[in-house]
Amino acid sequence: MLYHIKDPYLVFTTIGPGTLYEDNGIIPKAEPALKETLGKLTTEEFYNSPMRVKKAEEAKDQLNMELNLKGIEVDQVLVRYFKYSPEIQKNIEAKKLQDQMVFTNRAAARAAKEEAQLKKIVQEGMVIAAVEMENGKAYVTRKIAEKDLYVRSIKANADLLVKLAEAERVRLKNAALKGIGSDRMVGLKMAQAYKGLDLIILPSDGAHGVNPLDLNNTLQLFDVRKRGEK
Template sequence: FKDTASKYSSMDRAAHIQTSDGFFVDVDVSILYRIEDPYKVFTMIGPGTFFESNGVLPRAEPILKATLGELTTEEFYNSPLRVKKSEAAKQMLYAELIQKGIKVEQVLVRYFKYSEEIQKNIEEKKLKDQLVFKNQAEARASIEEAALKKIEQEGKVIVEVEMEKGNAYVTRRIAEKDLYMRRKKADADLLVKLAEAEKVRLKNNALQGSGAERMVGLKMAEVYKGLDVIILASDGAAGVNPLDLNKTLKLFDIRKGVVK
């Protein structure tokens, strides 16, 4: 560490601090400071390295015991709380030493160590606490898992019910569609049959009246129309005069008085 601030640093024993619950812990602390007013340091503390031996060190451990000693054995493992107490120690050291020309920049807890017996007890307690937390977590996990399974089962039942409703709706709509189509087809067939029956009725009525004889006469006229040359006797009882329609109707045994 040549040419660095570390070559001007000094080391002393670890601070022996009693926790608030009665156990002792050795704390390795780094105190960063600088000479703010050399005149005050020289006149109020002394020359040479007295600023350290008579200034910083005598006040450091009592203040560390006052601040860090407020922590319990387990709270030393709580980093945010430990830093908070270190900051309080820095403020107290600063307030006392700035008056003598020394400015405290930082108080850093680097390491702490309990006796082996205490450390063992702490570790055993931690293991027991972890086991308790583990059991509690497993119990909560079991409860949550059971709740999740219940929700899943309820969800499946709801889905099945809704699917059955959907299938029933589809079946009902298909049946309604088929019934509608059958009804419409039956109505259409009925209309066709009624129309055919009406056609037959009208045709029968037409054939039974005077229109039937007229139809026969017209058909005979069509027959005559298709002949190019015809030679018939025009005199006597069997004579045929195609221009005499009444006589022609009589010839074919059609009622008299139909054509005038």
């Protein structure tokens, strides 16, 4: 505790000469004031520096209220080195250890809970991912099937159109062959066969004589009727 004598005359007249200001002034007042203020702190709070400093300031103010009347001014109440009795210190350390164990157990329980929550989230995420993957595979399979169906449908329609066109071509060709002049066209086709011969020997006289220059005779030979004949 730091202090100074503010008014020596007042100290001499109220307390006495020499060191009586300590024996009869400061010491009798210091212990009750410190117990009144710092004694309100619990063992845990006593280790809390801000709370300890606050109570020391209260002790200083309380001392000055009494000592200022006797010419003494308390400047600071400093609590630097404090020591409990061995029994109290042992209890404090045991309680601190117990508190630490409680804190450790709570932290471990909280960590285990968070770990379990994390595992649950991961598992749920894996399940969701698996479901989405299966949905994706099903979507791809469905789209491939739709594409194949579309391709087969287009190909079938194209084949149908080709077959219809071929049938129409055959029909038109048959109709043309059955129409007027079809017999003549057959005869002309037969006559074109002469082009592929380098040399041909046929009788040119008689009832069955062949004269290539006589078209009417050639038509009659191949039984090709004239236009309008039936």
